[in-house]
Amino acid sequence: MxxxxxxxxxxxxxxxxxxxxxxxxxxxxxxxxxxxxxxxxxxxxxxxxxxxxxxxxxxxxxxxxxxxxxRWSEGVAHVRDLTTRHQGDEGFGxxxxxxxxxxxxxxxxxxxxxxxxxxxxxxxxxxxxxxxxxxxxxxxxxxxxxxxxxxxVPGRNHYIWLGTTKVFDAFTFAFTETEHGWIWVYGYGFSGEQSTCVVECSPRAFTGLGLDRANEGEQVALLEQLFARVLDGHPLICRPGTAWLNFRxxxxxxxxxxxxxxxxxxxxxxxxxxxxxxxxxxxxxxxxxxxxxxxxxxxxxxxxxxxxxxxxxxxxxxxxxxxxxxxENLPRYVNLPPHRMFALLGQRHSPLLPYIPPQLYYGLDKAAGRLEMLRRFKRWLGPRAARALHARSVGRRR
Structure with a gap:
């Protein structure tokens, strides 16, 4: 062949x-x-x-x-001046x-x-x-x-794929509020020297911040300012020809x-x-x-x-x-307490989430989690309880 x-x-x-x-x-x-x-x-x-x-x-x-x-095994979310960190599955970059x-x-x-x-x-x-x-x-x-x-089918939001010399120790989300709406970054390390930074925002924030009119240098400078807290003084790197896109x-x-x-x-x-x-x-x-x-x-x-x-x-x-x-509907979730917002970020794949008030969904998810823990405990306990009862009944017969 x-x-x-x-x-x-x-x-x-x-x-x-x-x-x-x-x-x-x-x-x-x-x-x-x-x-x-x-x-x-x-x-x-x-x-x-x-x-x-x-x-x-x-x-x-x-x-x-x-x-x-x-590799990493944690996720970190920065929302305004607040931070929450959670243990997660092992990821690789x-x-x-x-x-x-x-x-x-x-x-x-x-x-x-x-x-x-x-x-x-x-x-x-x-x-x-x-x-x-x-x-x-x-x-x-x-x-x-x-x-x-x-x-x-094009998506609504705008995004750009950048790099940085800041090496993130966890999969990092940072959400920054501006007068024109929210803008956020996903950051993750892929070597001992660099990380990926994907920046995303709504159309309103994109035009309101002037990102549609700024040149490459002006865009990078503005984004470095907006995400200064998570970048720790490290620069953002933009390869020649990199442009803002709508995901297709x-x-x-x-x-x-x-x-x-x-x-x-x-x-x-x-x-x-x-x-x-x-x-x-x-x-x-x-x-x-x-x-x-x-x-x-x-x-x-x-x-x-x-x-x-x-x-x-x-x-x-x-x-x-x-x-x-x-x-695309970030304002629906971003004003929750950070640990709740981060929990719903982890549940964003759910087809039910858009139709249930976020606070109620969070409570239901927590209750379901506790119920699942109880089920696991009962499954773990079952064989042990059966063996204990069997041993007790044998002892009585003796």
Missing amino acids: KVVCVGGGPAGLYLAILLKRQDPSREITVHERNPEGSTYGWGVTYWRGLLDRLQAYDPASARAIEEASV IGRQRLLDLLADRARILGVRLEYESEITEPPTGADLVVAADGVHSTLRTRRAGHFGTEI TVTNRTWHQGKLVLLGDAAHTTHYSIGAGTTLALEDAMCLADSLRTHADLPDSLADYERRRKSELLAAQSAARHSAQWY
Whole structure:
């Protein structure tokens, strides 16, 4: 089989690795339109579950990724002058470029051919399988948008992806109130020297603060002032060409046409606030590799991949929609006491939250939590109580 992957991001590179591991005789080429070593963004996040799956599919790359990652187990929220900190699940951060370098090195070792500064706009005629892993702006998908049934829905809020030399020791949220409304930042470390800062605000705050009219230097200076407390004197870093965006949710009615198949952001996007974009792209690659291994016929393989991934993505897509809406309706929650606001921040994926008064939802959630703790205690106590009663009855008989 001759496979062409269009796009040298995490999805395309990892699929190439998996397909080459399955069958070293496959001729696999990855085409990336940008020069090697150039990437957008800063760091990406993932969680322990992904690392376990990477270990199962390719231990060598999983080990390299884990060793190059930083980790945290707490979340911190700064609201005005108040701060709350909570213990959470173990999370990981890794520089996007570092991740790409590790995957590219692994692919080369396995015999994958990598072609940089190589733009593919039409499926090569000599390929048996063409994978469109060329991102949210996928050229291969856009030229066939009618067939794929592509829908792109822009979000309301504005955001920009920046870096900083401040290394956060926890996943950090900071909410700042201005006369034009709220503006906030998500911050997380991805190396021992730098962190990612995603800044988001409503349209009213965006225009009221003049961010729509300011140049790059003026924007950075204003944001450094607004988030001075969490930055501790460290600068924000803006790569050339970085712009404010509205997140676009991409969906497709179908993911394949003939020998062409969509992968990663070309097939679907989920709002950055759930931190799952890279994870979902890598899981796409795992699923497609599995389908190609278990089905000898290519159309059956692609149909199986699409069916399985669409089903698996339902929960993440729902969570992403509700998470984005939570931030779009931030004034509904931000005036709660910080520990309550942070608790509801953790519940932002809930489809019920928008329809229940926040204070009432918080109380119900706390009560449900106590009830669950009681259930766990009863489950723990049950076998022990049974053994104690049994021992007592035996003693009586004696």
